[in-house]
Amino acid sequence: MDNDSSSRIVADLREWISAAPSGAKLPSTRSLVARYEASPVTVQKAMRALTVQGLIDSRPGVGTFVRMTRTARPLDYGWQTAALRPLHTRFSTSSSTMRTGTHGAIAMHAGYPDRELLPERLVRAALTRAARGDAALFRSPASGLAELQSWFATELAAATPIGITPPSPSDVIILPGSQSGLSSIFRALVTAGQPLLMESPTYGGAILAAAQAGVQVIPVPSGPNGPEPDVLARAFEESGARAFYAQPNYANPTGAQWSPDTASQVLNVVRAAGAFLIEDDWAHDFGITTTPTPLATQDDAGHVVYIRSLTKSVSPSIRIAAVIARGPARERILADRSASSMYVSGILQAAALDVVTQPGWQTHLRGLRQQLRARRDLLIDSLQEHAPRAHLTNIPAGGLNLWLRLPDGTAIDRLVRQCEDAGVFIAAGSEWFPAEPAGPFVRLNFSGANPGAFPEGARILGQALDS
């Protein structure tokens, strides 16, 4: 024990010393004893170690000092420039939606719902139960916990109409979040260098994952009603693509929900092209005025590869999603997942399953629907009043975002900075376009902290637009 505290003090003081100027005086033994809640013997042992390491000099009766001879040479990693091969595709370190807003700011840029929208009580109870169970010490099978596979299969099966064979639990692969699933699906089903059709605009994380997988993205314009089936058919024909990534329900960022008619026409186009529809049902739990029906319920021939995440609705800390796919496609995705991360944490799977099978989960989802509706409407009203020049493209029937078209010629980056300086974080629309942005857009997320500040946020946006 003594040994450990002493090395902890050594490590800590090393850090302090490395930042301190040569000759700086160290705190007294007495104050170190107090700071580390350690015995004087332990502290003295640490000081001896630092002396032996040549980092400090002790002058009895005077004090202990950072050694003068220490050289603080700057480190040069220039050689890496030659060692690192050029990247075929570059992607930025992190999306603006992952930034943490400064305290007190009005944050409408983020992609994750505020804590008050999460089933906090259910999550804590589920994790506490899981901590007591086998899952805490368990290595999950590669495709996931059988009970959780079954839950995802049953959810989709319950919405599957008669005449279509519902998915079985073994069609399900549990994922550590849907982002990892997208990477795997693109790598496994599209493969590097091959074309992939994507709605435009579309989810920024999918654009990133496509870049990482090295697939060639071909944008298909998609509006408030989804893509035009004819345009999609032509894109399949011209590109020879065999896959289309889309969000038929409450698309991020536009909030679009495809009509049943569009859905069935798109599915026909996909079938005719002998292709996959990669359906990202990210907002399955975020219906506001409608209830989403996945396109996957219309297919039992393995055309639809369905991704469904619980991360945003259960907790960002419980990163659990699933992909449901049939046939050889499923085997390829599983092989890629195994090479990527072997298996998914059992404790997260057990906790996710616990949350979604509690009666309180349905109650929570009903309350969430009300809250999202109130937030959405408040933000829409605030914008209409304070930022009338920002054109709402579509009143979303679900999801977490408003997608606004700004007046032509708006300098988006300057606008975003200007709002940020005034304490309002918004996200420039360019992040959601796989190619050139079709115009000046911003995305406002209405699920962040402090919805009471929406009028103020809209006012600041309106002022920035007017200036």
Place this chain on the structure above:
Amino acid sequence: MDNDSSSRIVADLREWISAAPSGAKLPSTRSLVARYEASPVTVQKAMRALTVQGLIDSRPGVGTFVRMTRTARPLDYGWQTAALRPLHTRFSTSSSTMRTGTHGAIAMHAGYPDRELLPERLVRAALTRAARGDAALFRSPASGLAELQSWFATELAAATPIGITPPSPSDVIILPGSQSGLSSIFRALVTAGQPLLMESPTYGGAILAAAQAGVQVIPVPSGPNGPEPDVLARAFEESGARAFYAQPNYANPTGAQWSPDTASQVLNVVRAAGAFLIEDDWAHDFGITTTPTPLATQDDAGHVVYIRSLTKSVSPSIRIAAVIARGPARERILADRSASSMYVSGILQAAALDVVTQPGWQTHLRGLRQQLRARRDLLIDSLQEHAPRAHLTNIPAGGLNLWLRLPDGTAIDRLVRQCEDAGVFIAAGSEWFPAEPAGPFVRLNFSGANPGAFPEGARILGQALDS
């Protein structure tokens, strides 16, 4: 609530119906009421839904039956064959080390320590605490929880000799397990199509990750003392590779630990080649008769990219590892991680940090060392007594495995099957070779369940070898 129970019953009965023959009789309403603890009204509502869906027929006074006209056509996913592009590299769905041995079997094939070797009490307490804290509802920054970054940096810094600048917390990227880290490192630093030197034999998961990243693997022979520096230098020169993946301490599968002299020579070769050493310190917590010193402690110029995992020593359910890298290399890895999975679950990070900062953790590691030693020695003695023809290549000073050279001409696959039939699971050595196996090897893991059966396991292996 009524609505939910009724859809739950519908979903459940759909599953039952899909498995039942046409015309089968459904349980009575009364028994369904009892089974689902639902009201008769709810059950009747579910039955009506199933009737509307065309799945059942009600014959009043007789009962309810699975509809006769239902077609159960077999699904054909043949079209996918044309849609799926050829894969550049094929990898199998899962390694033999991920198989779950049948109950009662002697399992020496697995890669994960048995539950009795895990700090169960610490893990459960840490998860319970984390369930109450902020981490349960928290989205972690992309590079990880600051406190956990700091812990990993401090651990390495404490072993860094004077004159070498220790890593700082910002050099650390937290990973959801080291497998994901390997994929990212190979993709980011080596890039597809480019050469990567690897010890041979080496960790099977790294071979998989290299295949997935599409890098070209060049094996460098490595024995009980590590690779020959001259041979390594020639391999760098001939291939133009700029990276070498290695396990200097307790390599999986051989158990080799490089001598300080080999370590410093290898590092010189790597420096001279202007290359990266990707140091996989997977067994940092599994020293038996020595204490491992990472090569990363000898480098502050960004040559060593260091991976350190807690998954196997803390719990397979707490999948947490870290990569420590400096300079542009670190930025590239972080960008790849962000595209792969955005961030790591906060609850797993908080729990891992909690476990490794408890005083009980050091106590646990000391006990673990004793247990591993006893298990290793028991297995070695058992093999000497019962399977003398299996040649132990090296008494490992740490790690979890013995690496055995079998007599020339041994048909390994047959041997493995024969042992399996007799209830002993062992792993064929071929999985650990990036190219052709250098001979007939098997790996025996001594950290699995039921070490008391080691003598019996050795006897069965000996008999199989003799037959």
